[in-house]
Amino acid sequence: MTEENGRRFREAWIAGVQKHFPGEPKPSYVTPWEETPDWEREAAASVWSQVAQFLDVSEGHAKRLSREQKGRFVATCWTAQMYKHFGDPKPAYVADWPELPDWQKETDSDIFEAVEDALS
Numbered sequence: 085m086t087e088e089n090g091r092r093f094r095e096a097w098i099a100g101v102q103k104h105f106p107g108e109p110k111p112s113y114v115t116p117w118e119e120t121p122d123w124e125r126e127a128a129a130s131v132w133s134q135v136a137q138f139l140d141v142s143e144g145h146a147k148r149l150s151r152e153q154k155g156r157f158v159a160t161c162w163t164a165q166m167y168k169h170f171g172d173p174k175p176a177y178v179a180d181w182p183e184l185p186d187w188q189k190e191t192d193s194d195i196f197e198a199v200e201d202a203l204s
Contacts, residue, residue, distance in 0.1 A: 086129060087125070087129065089128075089129045089133055089136070090117070090125045090126070090128040090129030090132065091117045091128075092198065092199075092202060093128035093129065093131060093132040093195060093198075094125075094128050095117070095198075096194055096195045096198035096199075097128070097191060097195060098113075098114050098116075099194065099198075100187075100190060100191030100192075100194040100195065101113045101114055101187070101191055102114065103190075103194070104186070104187040104188075104191055104194075105187045105191075106187060123169045126165075126169075127162065127165035127166075127168075127169060131158060131162055131195075132195075132199060134161045135157065135158060135195070135196055135199040136199055136202075136203060138157065139199065139200065139203055147200055149196075151193040151197075152189070152193070154196035154197065155181075155189050155190070155192035155193035155195075155196060156181050156192075157196060158193070158195050158196050159181055159184060159192045160181075162192070163177075163178045163179075163180075166178050
């Protein structure tokens, strides 16, 4: 888990929020990497690495997943990190895919595709 991977995740998240969030996002949604809490930096790097490993073990065939499947994978990996970092996370932190807002689903899909692009 490198800092670079965490930074890439955060940049993809912020770009997705700026593209898909309706209206003005909460400041915490677009906090720059340098101001991101340590737990969130670690979680971001972990999820980036998980997506990269998933692409690797599928020998690149995970690129054929639908956008929704890609986003679901990112969301599931993120949920696991929330359980890792918080003993009793807020329900919104561990919401399942159907409960996520559309902007977050799109952003998670963008993150998966950002990993794909970085590995190409």
